[in-house]
Amino acid sequence: MKRTEVSFDIETIPLTIRQFINGATIYDSSCSEHAKTLFVSGSERAFLKISKRGTLEREYHMTKFLHQHNVAPNAIAYESDLDYDYLFTEAVSGEDGTAELHLENPRKLACVFGEYLKMLHSLPIEGCPYGNRTHELLNDAQINGIDLNMLNEFSYSAIDNVVIHGDYCLPNIIMDHFSFKGFIDLGYGGVGDRHYDIYWGIWTLNYNLKTDTYRDIFLDAYGRSNIDDDGLNYFTKLNKLTD
Structure with a gap:
Protein backbone atom coordinates (compact mmCIF):
# COMPACT_ATOMS: atom_id res chain seq x y z
CA MET A 1 0.00 0.00 0.00
CA ALA A 91 -5.13 0.88 11.21
CA VAL A 92 -4.61 -2.87 11.36
CA SER A 93 -1.00 -4.02 11.56
CA GLY A 94 0.18 -5.98 8.54
CA GLU A 95 -0.02 -5.74 4.75
CA ASP A 96 -2.82 -6.41 2.32
CA GLY A 97 -3.04 -9.47 0.12
CA THR A 98 -1.27 -7.74 -2.79
CA ALA A 99 1.94 -7.14 -0.81
CA GLU A 100 4.98 -8.71 -2.44
CA LEU A 101 5.66 -10.92 0.59
CA HIS A 102 2.25 -12.52 0.00
CA LEU A 103 2.28 -12.64 -3.81
CA GLU A 104 5.69 -14.35 -3.88
CA ASN A 105 4.09 -17.44 -2.29
CA PRO A 106 0.94 -17.80 -4.41
CA ARG A 107 0.01 -21.32 -3.32
CA LYS A 108 -0.07 -20.35 0.33
CA LEU A 109 -1.84 -17.10 -0.52
CA ALA A 110 -4.61 -18.90 -2.40
CA CYS A 111 -4.97 -21.40 0.44
CA VAL A 112 -5.30 -18.90 3.30
CA PHE A 113 -7.48 -16.66 1.14
CA GLY A 114 -9.96 -19.53 0.87
CA GLU A 115 -9.70 -20.38 4.57
CA TYR A 116 -10.35 -16.80 5.67
CA LEU A 117 -13.38 -16.52 3.40
CA LYS A 118 -14.79 -19.70 4.95
CA MET A 119 -14.21 -18.13 8.38
CA LEU A 120 -16.15 -15.01 7.35
CA HIS A 121 -19.03 -17.05 5.96
CA SER A 122 -19.18 -19.04 9.21
CA LEU A 123 -20.02 -15.99 11.33
CA PRO A 124 -23.52 -15.66 12.79
CA ILE A 125 -25.78 -13.44 10.73
CA GLU A 126 -27.76 -12.15 13.72
CA GLY A 127 -27.30 -8.43 14.19
CA CYS A 128 -25.92 -7.79 10.72
CA PRO A 129 -27.24 -4.35 9.71
CA TYR A 130 -27.90 -5.33 6.08
CA GLY A 131 -29.85 -8.54 5.74
CA ASN A 132 -30.77 -8.85 2.06
CA ARG A 133 -27.65 -8.21 0.03
CA THR A 134 -28.59 -10.65 -2.75
CA HIS A 135 -31.94 -8.93 -3.24
CA GLU A 136 -30.10 -5.60 -3.47
CA LEU A 137 -27.68 -6.93 -6.10
CA LEU A 138 -30.46 -8.35 -8.24
CA ASN A 139 -32.54 -5.21 -7.88
CA ASP A 140 -29.57 -3.04 -8.91
CA ALA A 141 -29.02 -5.27 -11.94
CA GLN A 142 -32.65 -4.82 -13.01
CA ILE A 143 -32.46 -1.06 -12.52
CA ASN A 144 -29.43 -1.07 -14.82
CA GLY A 145 -31.39 -2.88 -17.51
CA ILE A 146 -30.18 -6.44 -16.96
CA ASP A 147 -32.68 -9.13 -17.92
CA LEU A 148 -32.52 -11.55 -14.98
CA ASN A 149 -34.25 -14.20 -17.06
CA MET A 150 -30.80 -14.78 -18.55
CA LEU A 151 -29.89 -16.46 -15.26
CA ASN A 152 -32.67 -19.05 -15.57
CA GLU A 153 -30.31 -21.45 -17.34
CA PHE A 154 -28.93 -22.32 -13.92
CA SER A 155 -30.83 -24.54 -11.53
CA TYR A 156 -30.12 -22.18 -8.66
CA SER A 157 -32.02 -19.75 -6.48
CA ALA A 158 -29.79 -17.08 -4.97
CA ILE A 159 -30.23 -16.66 -1.23
CA ASP A 160 -29.22 -14.50 1.73
CA ASN A 161 -27.74 -16.85 4.31
CA VAL A 162 -24.14 -15.89 5.16
CA VAL A 163 -22.26 -12.71 6.00
CA ILE A 164 -20.47 -11.69 2.81
CA HIS A 165 -17.70 -9.18 2.29
CA GLY A 166 -19.15 -7.93 -0.98
CA ASP A 167 -15.76 -7.06 -2.47
CA TYR A 168 -13.63 -10.05 -1.54
CA CYS A 169 -10.42 -9.07 -3.29
CA LEU A 170 -6.80 -9.32 -2.17
CA PRO A 171 -6.39 -5.61 -1.35
CA ASN A 172 -9.24 -5.93 1.16
CA ILE A 173 -7.70 -8.45 3.52
CA ILE A 174 -4.87 -7.55 5.92
CA MET A 175 -2.37 -10.20 6.98
CA ASP A 176 0.95 -10.35 8.77
CA HIS A 177 2.97 -12.94 6.85
CA PHE A 178 -0.28 -14.76 6.02
CA SER A 179 -1.60 -14.51 9.59
CA PHE A 180 -5.08 -12.97 9.45
CA LYS A 181 -5.47 -9.48 10.89
CA GLY A 182 -8.72 -8.13 9.46
CA PHE A 183 -11.07 -7.42 6.57
CA ILE A 184 -11.31 -3.84 5.30
CA ASP A 185 -13.38 -1.85 2.77
CA LEU A 186 -16.65 -3.44 3.81
CA GLY A 187 -19.02 -1.03 2.09
CA TYR A 188 -20.59 -3.72 -0.09
CA GLY A 189 -21.13 -6.28 2.65
CA GLY A 190 -24.19 -7.73 4.33
CA VAL A 191 -26.05 -11.01 4.54
CA GLY A 192 -25.93 -12.50 1.07
CA ASP A 193 -25.06 -15.51 -1.06
CA ARG A 194 -21.64 -17.08 -0.48
CA HIS A 195 -21.08 -17.60 -4.20
CA TYR A 196 -20.88 -13.86 -4.77
CA ASP A 197 -17.73 -13.65 -2.60
CA ILE A 198 -16.36 -16.88 -4.05
CA TYR A 199 -16.63 -15.45 -7.56
CA TRP A 200 -14.65 -12.35 -6.55
CA GLY A 201 -12.07 -14.46 -4.75
CA ILE A 202 -11.42 -16.38 -7.97
CA TRP A 203 -11.39 -13.15 -9.96
CA THR A 204 -8.84 -11.38 -7.76
CA LEU A 205 -6.44 -14.33 -7.65
CA ASN A 206 -6.52 -14.49 -11.44
CA TYR A 207 -6.11 -10.72 -11.74
CA ASN A 208 -3.35 -10.25 -9.18
CA LEU A 209 -1.41 -13.43 -9.90
CA LYS A 210 -1.89 -13.19 -13.70
CA THR A 211 -3.00 -16.83 -13.89
CA ASP A 212 -5.92 -19.08 -12.93
CA THR A 213 -3.51 -21.77 -11.72
CA TYR A 214 -4.46 -21.26 -8.07
CA ARG A 215 -8.23 -21.36 -8.46
CA ASP A 216 -8.58 -24.96 -7.28
CA ILE A 217 -6.36 -24.38 -4.24
CA PHE A 218 -8.63 -21.51 -3.21
CA LEU A 219 -11.81 -23.55 -3.71
CA ASP A 220 -10.38 -26.59 -1.90
CA ALA A 221 -9.36 -24.42 1.06
CA TYR A 222 -12.82 -22.87 1.20
CA GLY A 223 -14.44 -26.30 1.08
CA ARG A 224 -15.94 -27.86 -2.02
CA SER A 225 -18.85 -29.29 -0.05
CA ASN A 226 -20.06 -25.73 0.56
CA ILE A 227 -19.93 -24.73 -3.11
CA ASP A 228 -22.78 -25.27 -5.54
CA ASP A 229 -21.46 -25.27 -9.12
CA ASP A 230 -24.68 -23.76 -10.41
CA GLY A 231 -24.48 -21.09 -7.72
CA LEU A 232 -20.95 -20.16 -8.75
CA ASN A 233 -21.93 -20.13 -12.43
CA TYR A 234 -24.99 -18.02 -11.56
CA PHE A 235 -22.92 -15.28 -9.93
CA THR A 236 -20.19 -15.52 -12.52
CA LYS A 237 -22.75 -14.70 -15.21
CA LEU A 238 -24.44 -12.02 -13.09
CA ASN A 239 -21.14 -10.23 -12.52
CA LYS A 240 -20.22 -10.43 -16.18
CA LEU A 241 -23.61 -9.00 -17.14
CA THR A 242 -23.17 -6.10 -14.73
CA ASP A 243 -19.53 -5.27 -15.59
Missing part, protein backbone atom coordinates in the same frame (compact mmCIF):
# COMPACT_ATOMS: atom_id res chain seq x y z
CA LYS A 2 1.66 3.21 -1.18
CA ARG A 3 1.79 6.14 1.21
CA THR A 4 2.88 9.64 0.27
CA GLU A 5 3.25 12.31 2.94
CA VAL A 6 0.96 15.25 2.22
CA SER A 7 -0.06 18.52 3.81
CA PHE A 8 -3.70 18.52 4.88
CA ASP A 9 -5.92 21.25 6.26
CA ILE A 10 -7.64 19.57 9.22
CA GLU A 11 -10.00 22.54 9.54
CA THR A 12 -11.92 21.11 6.58
CA ILE A 13 -13.11 18.03 8.48
CA PRO A 14 -15.66 17.64 11.32
CA LEU A 15 -14.46 18.51 14.81
CA THR A 16 -15.20 15.04 16.21
CA ILE A 17 -12.59 13.57 13.86
CA ARG A 18 -10.26 16.57 13.88
CA GLN A 19 -9.39 15.87 17.52
CA PHE A 20 -7.83 12.53 16.57
CA ILE A 21 -5.50 13.87 13.88
CA ASN A 22 -4.33 17.16 15.36
CA GLY A 23 -0.54 17.17 15.11
CA ALA A 24 -0.39 13.88 13.21
CA THR A 25 1.60 13.18 10.08
CA ILE A 26 -0.73 12.56 7.14
CA TYR A 27 -0.06 10.29 4.18
CA ASP A 28 -2.17 9.84 1.05
CA SER A 29 -2.84 6.14 0.46
CA SER A 30 -5.79 6.48 -1.90
CA CYS A 31 -6.37 3.67 -4.39
CA SER A 32 -9.78 4.67 -5.72
CA GLU A 33 -11.00 7.65 -7.69
CA HIS A 34 -14.21 7.57 -5.67
CA ALA A 35 -12.66 8.21 -2.25
CA LYS A 36 -9.63 9.85 -0.68
CA THR A 37 -7.91 7.65 1.89
CA LEU A 38 -5.43 9.19 4.30
CA PHE A 39 -3.15 7.30 6.67
CA VAL A 40 -2.86 9.13 9.97
CA SER A 41 0.26 8.62 12.06
CA GLY A 42 -0.06 10.34 15.42
CA SER A 43 -1.66 9.54 18.76
CA GLU A 44 -3.82 7.20 16.66
CA ARG A 45 -2.61 5.05 13.77
CA ALA A 46 -5.66 5.14 11.61
CA PHE A 47 -7.18 5.70 8.20
CA LEU A 48 -9.44 8.59 7.31
CA LYS A 49 -11.62 7.94 4.29
CA ILE A 50 -13.39 10.87 2.65
CA SER A 51 -16.06 10.31 0.02
CA LYS A 52 -19.27 11.76 -1.37
CA ARG A 53 -22.01 12.25 1.22
CA GLY A 54 -23.99 9.06 1.80
CA THR A 55 -21.39 6.66 0.42
CA LEU A 56 -19.60 5.54 3.61
CA GLU A 57 -22.48 4.89 6.00
CA ARG A 58 -22.79 1.24 5.03
CA GLU A 59 -19.05 0.67 5.41
CA TYR A 60 -19.19 2.21 8.87
CA HIS A 61 -22.00 -0.06 10.07
CA MET A 62 -20.54 -3.22 8.52
CA THR A 63 -17.11 -2.47 9.99
CA LYS A 64 -18.65 -1.95 13.42
CA PHE A 65 -20.58 -5.22 13.11
CA LEU A 66 -17.59 -7.28 12.01
CA HIS A 67 -15.33 -5.64 14.60
CA GLN A 68 -17.63 -7.19 17.22
CA HIS A 69 -16.59 -10.56 15.78
CA ASN A 70 -12.89 -9.61 15.81
CA VAL A 71 -12.48 -9.75 12.04
CA ALA A 72 -12.43 -6.03 11.19
CA PRO A 73 -10.78 -2.90 12.61
CA ASN A 74 -12.60 -0.56 14.96
CA ALA A 75 -14.54 2.19 13.23
CA ILE A 76 -13.68 5.04 15.59
CA ALA A 77 -15.85 7.78 14.13
CA TYR A 78 -18.21 8.50 11.27
CA GLU A 79 -19.46 11.97 10.36
CA SER A 80 -21.04 13.79 7.43
CA ASP A 81 -21.26 17.39 6.31
CA LEU A 82 -23.20 18.90 3.41
CA ASP A 83 -20.92 17.36 0.80
CA TYR A 84 -18.85 14.51 2.24
CA ASP A 85 -18.77 11.46 4.50
CA TYR A 86 -15.79 10.96 6.81
CA LEU A 87 -14.91 7.52 8.18
CA PHE A 88 -12.10 7.24 10.73
CA THR A 89 -10.95 3.65 11.28
CA GLU A 90 -8.07 2.16 13.23
Whole structure:
Protein backbone atom coordinates (compact mmCIF):
# COMPACT_ATOMS: atom_id res chain seq x y z
CA MET A 1 0.00 0.00 0.00
CA LYS A 2 1.66 3.21 -1.18
CA ARG A 3 1.79 6.14 1.21
CA THR A 4 2.88 9.64 0.27
CA GLU A 5 3.25 12.31 2.94
CA VAL A 6 0.96 15.25 2.22
CA SER A 7 -0.06 18.52 3.81
CA PHE A 8 -3.70 18.52 4.88
CA ASP A 9 -5.92 21.25 6.26
CA ILE A 10 -7.64 19.57 9.22
CA GLU A 11 -10.00 22.54 9.54
CA THR A 12 -11.92 21.11 6.58
CA ILE A 13 -13.11 18.03 8.48
CA PRO A 14 -15.66 17.64 11.32
CA LEU A 15 -14.46 18.51 14.81
CA THR A 16 -15.20 15.04 16.21
CA ILE A 17 -12.59 13.57 13.86
CA ARG A 18 -10.26 16.57 13.88
CA GLN A 19 -9.39 15.87 17.52
CA PHE A 20 -7.83 12.53 16.57
CA ILE A 21 -5.50 13.87 13.88
CA ASN A 22 -4.33 17.16 15.36
CA GLY A 23 -0.54 17.17 15.11
CA ALA A 24 -0.39 13.88 13.21
CA THR A 25 1.60 13.18 10.08
CA ILE A 26 -0.73 12.56 7.14
CA TYR A 27 -0.06 10.29 4.18
CA ASP A 28 -2.17 9.84 1.05
CA SER A 29 -2.84 6.14 0.46
CA SER A 30 -5.79 6.48 -1.90
CA CYS A 31 -6.37 3.67 -4.39
CA SER A 32 -9.78 4.67 -5.72
CA GLU A 33 -11.00 7.65 -7.69
CA HIS A 34 -14.21 7.57 -5.67
CA ALA A 35 -12.66 8.21 -2.25
CA LYS A 36 -9.63 9.85 -0.68
CA THR A 37 -7.91 7.65 1.89
CA LEU A 38 -5.43 9.19 4.30
CA PHE A 39 -3.15 7.30 6.67
CA VAL A 40 -2.86 9.13 9.97
CA SER A 41 0.26 8.62 12.06
CA GLY A 42 -0.06 10.34 15.42
CA SER A 43 -1.66 9.54 18.76
CA GLU A 44 -3.82 7.20 16.66
CA ARG A 45 -2.61 5.05 13.77
CA ALA A 46 -5.66 5.14 11.61
CA PHE A 47 -7.18 5.70 8.20
CA LEU A 48 -9.44 8.59 7.31
CA LYS A 49 -11.62 7.94 4.29
CA ILE A 50 -13.39 10.87 2.65
CA SER A 51 -16.06 10.31 0.02
CA LYS A 52 -19.27 11.76 -1.37
CA ARG A 53 -22.01 12.25 1.22
CA GLY A 54 -23.99 9.06 1.80
CA THR A 55 -21.39 6.66 0.42
CA LEU A 56 -19.60 5.54 3.61
CA GLU A 57 -22.48 4.89 6.00
CA ARG A 58 -22.79 1.24 5.03
CA GLU A 59 -19.05 0.67 5.41
CA TYR A 60 -19.19 2.21 8.87
CA HIS A 61 -22.00 -0.06 10.07
CA MET A 62 -20.54 -3.22 8.52
CA THR A 63 -17.11 -2.47 9.99
CA LYS A 64 -18.65 -1.95 13.42
CA PHE A 65 -20.58 -5.22 13.11
CA LEU A 66 -17.59 -7.28 12.01
CA HIS A 67 -15.33 -5.64 14.60
CA GLN A 68 -17.63 -7.19 17.22
CA HIS A 69 -16.59 -10.56 15.78
CA ASN A 70 -12.89 -9.61 15.81
CA VAL A 71 -12.48 -9.75 12.04
CA ALA A 72 -12.43 -6.03 11.19
CA PRO A 73 -10.78 -2.90 12.61
CA ASN A 74 -12.60 -0.56 14.96
CA ALA A 75 -14.54 2.19 13.23
CA ILE A 76 -13.68 5.04 15.59
CA ALA A 77 -15.85 7.78 14.13
CA TYR A 78 -18.21 8.50 11.27
CA GLU A 79 -19.46 11.97 10.36
CA SER A 80 -21.04 13.79 7.43
CA ASP A 81 -21.26 17.39 6.31
CA LEU A 82 -23.20 18.90 3.41
CA ASP A 83 -20.92 17.36 0.80
CA TYR A 84 -18.85 14.51 2.24
CA ASP A 85 -18.77 11.46 4.50
CA TYR A 86 -15.79 10.96 6.81
CA LEU A 87 -14.91 7.52 8.18
CA PHE A 88 -12.10 7.24 10.73
CA THR A 89 -10.95 3.65 11.28
CA GLU A 90 -8.07 2.16 13.23
CA ALA A 91 -5.13 0.88 11.21
CA VAL A 92 -4.61 -2.87 11.36
CA SER A 93 -1.00 -4.02 11.56
CA GLY A 94 0.18 -5.98 8.54
CA GLU A 95 -0.02 -5.74 4.75
CA ASP A 96 -2.82 -6.41 2.32
CA GLY A 97 -3.04 -9.47 0.12
CA THR A 98 -1.27 -7.74 -2.79
CA ALA A 99 1.94 -7.14 -0.81
CA GLU A 100 4.98 -8.71 -2.44
CA LEU A 101 5.66 -10.92 0.59
CA HIS A 102 2.25 -12.52 0.00
CA LEU A 103 2.28 -12.64 -3.81
CA GLU A 104 5.69 -14.35 -3.88
CA ASN A 105 4.09 -17.44 -2.29
CA PRO A 106 0.94 -17.80 -4.41
CA ARG A 107 0.01 -21.32 -3.32
CA LYS A 108 -0.07 -20.35 0.33
CA LEU A 109 -1.84 -17.10 -0.52
CA ALA A 110 -4.61 -18.90 -2.40
CA CYS A 111 -4.97 -21.40 0.44
CA VAL A 112 -5.30 -18.90 3.30
CA PHE A 113 -7.48 -16.66 1.14
CA GLY A 114 -9.96 -19.53 0.87
CA GLU A 115 -9.70 -20.38 4.57
CA TYR A 116 -10.35 -16.80 5.67
CA LEU A 117 -13.38 -16.52 3.40
CA LYS A 118 -14.79 -19.70 4.95
CA MET A 119 -14.21 -18.13 8.38
CA LEU A 120 -16.15 -15.01 7.35
CA HIS A 121 -19.03 -17.05 5.96
CA SER A 122 -19.18 -19.04 9.21
CA LEU A 123 -20.02 -15.99 11.33
CA PRO A 124 -23.52 -15.66 12.79
CA ILE A 125 -25.78 -13.44 10.73
CA GLU A 126 -27.76 -12.15 13.72
CA GLY A 127 -27.30 -8.43 14.19
CA CYS A 128 -25.92 -7.79 10.72
CA PRO A 129 -27.24 -4.35 9.71
CA TYR A 130 -27.90 -5.33 6.08
CA GLY A 131 -29.85 -8.54 5.74
CA ASN A 132 -30.77 -8.85 2.06
CA ARG A 133 -27.65 -8.21 0.03
CA THR A 134 -28.59 -10.65 -2.75
CA HIS A 135 -31.94 -8.93 -3.24
CA GLU A 136 -30.10 -5.60 -3.47
CA LEU A 137 -27.68 -6.93 -6.10
CA LEU A 138 -30.46 -8.35 -8.24
CA ASN A 139 -32.54 -5.21 -7.88
CA ASP A 140 -29.57 -3.04 -8.91
CA ALA A 141 -29.02 -5.27 -11.94
CA GLN A 142 -32.65 -4.82 -13.01
CA ILE A 143 -32.46 -1.06 -12.52
CA ASN A 144 -29.43 -1.07 -14.82
CA GLY A 145 -31.39 -2.88 -17.51
CA ILE A 146 -30.18 -6.44 -16.96
CA ASP A 147 -32.68 -9.13 -17.92
CA LEU A 148 -32.52 -11.55 -14.98
CA ASN A 149 -34.25 -14.20 -17.06
CA MET A 150 -30.80 -14.78 -18.55
CA LEU A 151 -29.89 -16.46 -15.26
CA ASN A 152 -32.67 -19.05 -15.57
CA GLU A 153 -30.31 -21.45 -17.34
CA PHE A 154 -28.93 -22.32 -13.92
CA SER A 155 -30.83 -24.54 -11.53
CA TYR A 156 -30.12 -22.18 -8.66
CA SER A 157 -32.02 -19.75 -6.48
CA ALA A 158 -29.79 -17.08 -4.97
CA ILE A 159 -30.23 -16.66 -1.23
CA ASP A 160 -29.22 -14.50 1.73
CA ASN A 161 -27.74 -16.85 4.31
CA VAL A 162 -24.14 -15.89 5.16
CA VAL A 163 -22.26 -12.71 6.00
CA ILE A 164 -20.47 -11.69 2.81
CA HIS A 165 -17.70 -9.18 2.29
CA GLY A 166 -19.15 -7.93 -0.98
CA ASP A 167 -15.76 -7.06 -2.47
CA TYR A 168 -13.63 -10.05 -1.54
CA CYS A 169 -10.42 -9.07 -3.29
CA LEU A 170 -6.80 -9.32 -2.17
CA PRO A 171 -6.39 -5.61 -1.35
CA ASN A 172 -9.24 -5.93 1.16
CA ILE A 173 -7.70 -8.45 3.52
CA ILE A 174 -4.87 -7.55 5.92
CA MET A 175 -2.37 -10.20 6.98
CA ASP A 176 0.95 -10.35 8.77
CA HIS A 177 2.97 -12.94 6.85
CA PHE A 178 -0.28 -14.76 6.02
CA SER A 179 -1.60 -14.51 9.59
CA PHE A 180 -5.08 -12.97 9.45
CA LYS A 181 -5.47 -9.48 10.89
CA GLY A 182 -8.72 -8.13 9.46
CA PHE A 183 -11.07 -7.42 6.57
CA ILE A 184 -11.31 -3.84 5.30
CA ASP A 185 -13.38 -1.85 2.77
CA LEU A 186 -16.65 -3.44 3.81
CA GLY A 187 -19.02 -1.03 2.09
CA TYR A 188 -20.59 -3.72 -0.09
CA GLY A 189 -21.13 -6.28 2.65
CA GLY A 190 -24.19 -7.73 4.33
CA VAL A 191 -26.05 -11.01 4.54
CA GLY A 192 -25.93 -12.50 1.07
CA ASP A 193 -25.06 -15.51 -1.06
CA ARG A 194 -21.64 -17.08 -0.48
CA HIS A 195 -21.08 -17.60 -4.20
CA TYR A 196 -20.88 -13.86 -4.77
CA ASP A 197 -17.73 -13.65 -2.60
CA ILE A 198 -16.36 -16.88 -4.05
CA TYR A 199 -16.63 -15.45 -7.56
CA TRP A 200 -14.65 -12.35 -6.55
CA GLY A 201 -12.07 -14.46 -4.75
CA ILE A 202 -11.42 -16.38 -7.97
CA TRP A 203 -11.39 -13.15 -9.96
CA THR A 204 -8.84 -11.38 -7.76
CA LEU A 205 -6.44 -14.33 -7.65
CA ASN A 206 -6.52 -14.49 -11.44
CA TYR A 207 -6.11 -10.72 -11.74
CA ASN A 208 -3.35 -10.25 -9.18
CA LEU A 209 -1.41 -13.43 -9.90
CA LYS A 210 -1.89 -13.19 -13.70
CA THR A 211 -3.00 -16.83 -13.89
CA ASP A 212 -5.92 -19.08 -12.93
CA THR A 213 -3.51 -21.77 -11.72
CA TYR A 214 -4.46 -21.26 -8.07
CA ARG A 215 -8.23 -21.36 -8.46
CA ASP A 216 -8.58 -24.96 -7.28
CA ILE A 217 -6.36 -24.38 -4.24
CA PHE A 218 -8.63 -21.51 -3.21
CA LEU A 219 -11.81 -23.55 -3.71
CA ASP A 220 -10.38 -26.59 -1.90
CA ALA A 221 -9.36 -24.42 1.06
CA TYR A 222 -12.82 -22.87 1.20
CA GLY A 223 -14.44 -26.30 1.08
CA ARG A 224 -15.94 -27.86 -2.02
CA SER A 225 -18.85 -29.29 -0.05
CA ASN A 226 -20.06 -25.73 0.56
CA ILE A 227 -19.93 -24.73 -3.11
CA ASP A 228 -22.78 -25.27 -5.54
CA ASP A 229 -21.46 -25.27 -9.12
CA ASP A 230 -24.68 -23.76 -10.41
CA GLY A 231 -24.48 -21.09 -7.72
CA LEU A 232 -20.95 -20.16 -8.75
CA ASN A 233 -21.93 -20.13 -12.43
CA TYR A 234 -24.99 -18.02 -11.56
CA PHE A 235 -22.92 -15.28 -9.93
CA THR A 236 -20.19 -15.52 -12.52
CA LYS A 237 -22.75 -14.70 -15.21
CA LEU A 238 -24.44 -12.02 -13.09
CA ASN A 239 -21.14 -10.23 -12.52
CA LYS A 240 -20.22 -10.43 -16.18
CA LEU A 241 -23.61 -9.00 -17.14
CA THR A 242 -23.17 -6.10 -14.73
CA ASP A 243 -19.53 -5.27 -15.59
